[in-house]
Amino acid sequence: MKAYVVNQWLKGPEDLTLSTNVPVPEPKEGELQIQVKAVGLNFFDTLMIQGRYQIKPPFPFIPGGEFAGIVLKSTVADFKAGDRVFGSAASFAEVITAPYRNVLPMPSSFTFEQAAGLYITYPTSYAGLVLRANLKAGEYCLIHAAAGGVGIAAVQIAKALGATVIATAGSKEKLEVAKKFGADFAINYRDENWTAQVKKVTNGHGADVVYDPVGLIEESTKCTAWNGRLLVIGFAKGQIEKLPLNRLLLKNISAVGLHWGAYTKNEPERIPEVWKALFDLFESGKLNPALYENIYSLATLPRGLEAINARESYAKVVARFDQHDSKI
Template sequence: MKAYVVNQWLKGPEDLVLSTNVPEPEPKQGELQIEVKAIGLNFFDTLMIQGRYQIKPPFPFVPGGEFAGVVKKSTVSQYKAGDRVFGSGFSFAEVITVEASKVLPIPKNFSFEQAAGLYITWPTSYAALVLRAQLKAGEYCLVHAAAGGVGIAAVQIAKAIGAKVIATAGSTDKLEIAKKFGADYAVNYRDKDWTEQVKKITNGHGADVVYDPVGLIEQSTKCTAWNGRILVVGFAKGTFEKLPTNRVLLKNISIVGIHWGAYTKNEPESIPKVWEGLFGLFESGRVQPALYHKVYNLANLPQGMDAINNRETYAKVVATVGGHDSKI
């Protein structure tokens, strides 16, 4: 089978080489063998192949974090061959094995491409807004990088909750995409006065919840409301910020971290609640996966990673594996 195999830390996606004679992995007890149909690409995929991510698999390993596909072989009772599933696993390959606990059935009417980006992106945003920030209807929710993978999910979830959503992005095109998926207001965070724009939109109140996967917390404290909650989702800018704790004190601000991947170890009882909430939204049609207009394939997958790293993309970037009808 074809797969990307990493034997040493790489400089970047351009160093990935697609191997064509990799043996198909066999599932152990508790695992599934999956024929991959689509792969969800993430910024952390690059960090992983560079050895800069918190998870450092032993060499050799197949990188990747999200997938959708069809079960080929099952060692557990809840799944059988032919089932359409999505999940998290080392996914840059035509066939993979994955623990059954890291797989879920694809929601009705979702394509493989839509499902490939669900497993990490959507629960991250849902857990951040619902569990950690406890966002309420009527509150102002400021979503940074609102046209990105987690950002566009956050916009839709916040709207479904009933919040007033202020989207930020770095271009007019991306702001239009955020508005298309439900944002009430749009602000370009490249504008020097963007925090003043947020305050004007909120009539001086400020944002009750700030969702930040970029690294704009220091600036966001200037336009955060009293009792505001700032969610630390990620660091797309590539640096860790020093916070103005005087503003944190004076505005009663809570700085709230969200590390969805650590819930399995530290708070497993919350995982089913998150997925129950999400499946309710998926099946109601109140939210829908948003995909980047260009769909990559296994051969040019590194180009998709580069596009993410260069901040050229919006929504979820997906690569398909093999020709298929995405609805089957």
């Protein structure tokens, strides 16, 4: 089969090479063998192949984190051959194996492309906004990088929860994307006075919740409301911030982090709770996965990662692994 196999740390996606004679993996007990139809691409995929991610798999390894596909073989009663599923596993390959606990049935109305980007982005945003930040209806929610994968998910979830959403992004085109998916206000965070703009659209109140996958927490304290909650999702800018704690003190601000992957070890009971809430929102139509206009293929997958790294993309970047009707 075809797969991307990493044998040493790479400079970037441009160094990924597609191998054509990789053995097809067989599922062990508790695993599924899955034909991959589409994969979701993430910023951390590049960090992984560079050896810069917190998880460093032994060589050789197949990168990738999200997928959607069809079960070929199952070793558990919960799934059978032919089931349409999505989940998380080393996914940049035509056929993969995955622990059944990392796999979920696809929402019935979704295409493989839509489902491929669900497993990490949507629970990350939901758990952050609900479990950690306790976002309430009527509050102002400031979402940075609102046109990105987790950002678009956060915009939709915040709107579904009844919040007023203030989206930031670095270009007019990305701000339009955020507004298309529900943002009430759109502000370019490259503007020198963007924090003043946030205060203006909130009538001086400020943001009750700040959702930040970029690294804009320190600046955001200038426009955070009394009793505001700062939600640390990631550091796409590449630098880990240092926060003046006196700013937290003066406004009663809370700063909390969200590591969705760690719930498996620390609070596994919250995982089904989050997914039930998300599936209810999927079925109601309140959440509709947003995809980047360029759908990549297995062969052009590295270009998708390059688009993410260059901040050229918006919404969720995916690669489709065949040319057939994605709904089959």
